[in-house]
Amino acid sequence: ILNVEQSPQSLHVQEGDSTNFTCSFPSSNFYALHWYRWETAKSPEALFVMTLNGDEKKKGRISATLNTKEGYSYLYIKGSQPEDSATYLCAFPYSGAGSYQLTFGKGTKLSVIP
Amino acid sequence: KAGVTQTPRYLIKTRGQQVTLSCSPISGHRSVSWYQQTPGQGLQFLFEYFSETQRNKGNFPGRFSGRQFSNSRSEMNVSTLELGDSALYLCASSPGTGPRHEQYFGPGTRLTVT
Numbered sequence: 001i002l003n004v005e006q007s008p009q010s011l012h013v014q015e016g017d018s019t020n021f022t023c024s025f026p027s028s029n030f031y032a033l034h035w036y037r038w039e040t041a042k043s044p045e046a047l048f049v050m051t052l053n054g055d056e057k058k059k060g061r062i063s064a065t066l067n068t069k070e071g072y073s074y075l076y077i078k079g080s081q082p083e084d085s086a087t088y089l090c091a092f093p094y095s096g097a098g099s100y101q102l103t104f105g106k107g108t109k110l111s112v113i114p
Numbered sequence: 115k116a117g118v119t120q121t122p123r124y125l126i127k128t129r130g131q132q133v134t135l136s137c138s139p140i141s142g143h144r145s146v147s148w149y150q151q152t153p154g155q156g157l158q159f160l161f162e163y164f165s166e167t168q169r170n171k172g173n174f175p176g177r178f179s180g181r182q183f184s185n186s187r188s189e190m191n192v193s194t195l196e197l198g199d200s201a202l203y204l205c206a207s208s209p210g211t212g213p214r215h216e217q218y219f220g221p222g223t224r225l226t227v228t
Contacts, residue, residue, distance in 0.1 A: 031213035046216035093213030104157040
C-alpha cells in the first residue's frame with residue numbers, strides 16, 4: 001500500500017499569518033510530486049509539479065520545496081488571505097505496469113480567519 | 115479554452131441500478147483520468163484512458179468500467195450500484211500521459227445511491 005501522508009489535517013490561521021504544511025511520500029521510485037488546491041464548490045487546481053530534489057517553486061505568496069531523498073515536501077503560504085482558504089492536496093505518481101496513477105494524500109484543510 | 119466538463123452534475127440512483135457518467139476533456143488533451151472522492155477515503159484513482167486505451171486501473175471492483183472515444187471524451191459506468199458508491203466522481207484531463215503532467219479537473223458528478 002502506497003502511503004502519501006499530509007499534516008496537519010486541518011489548520012486555522014489569522015489573516016496575515018504565514019503557514020506551512022507537509023506532504024510525506026515514498027522516497028523510492030520518485031518521478032514527481034504534485035500539489036493541488038481545492039476550494040469549496042470548485043474543482044481541484046494544480047499549483048505545482050515538482051520533479052527535482054531541492055526544487056523550490058513559487059506562485060505568488062505560495063511556495064513549495066521538495067526533498068526526494070527523505071520523502072517530503074513543504075507548502076508555504078506567506079501572509080495568508082481569506083481567499084487562501086481551501087484544501088491543499090499533494091499527489092504522488094505511482095508506477096504500475098508501465099503507466100502511472102496519482103495517489104493523493106487526504107489533504108490539509110486551511111481556514112483563514114479575517 | 116473551455117475547461118473539463120462533466121455531466122450530469124448530480125444524480126440520484128437506487129441500489130442495484132447502473133449509472134453512466136460523462137466527461138469532456140480540454141480540447142487537445144488525450145488523457146482522461148477518473149477519481150472517486152469520499153469523505154473517509156479522499157481522492158482515489160479509478161482509471162486512466164489515453165488514445166482510447168485504458169492505461170491503468172485503480173483498486174476498484176469490476177463493476178466500475180470506462181471507455182474513451184476517438185474525440186477523447188470519456189464515460190465511466192458503474193453497474194449494480196451499492197450504497198457505498200455514493201461519492202463525488204471527478205474526471206481530469208491532461209495533454210499527455212506520464213507522472214509529470216498536471217491534471218485539469220472537472221467540476222465532478224455527485225452520485226447519491228439510495
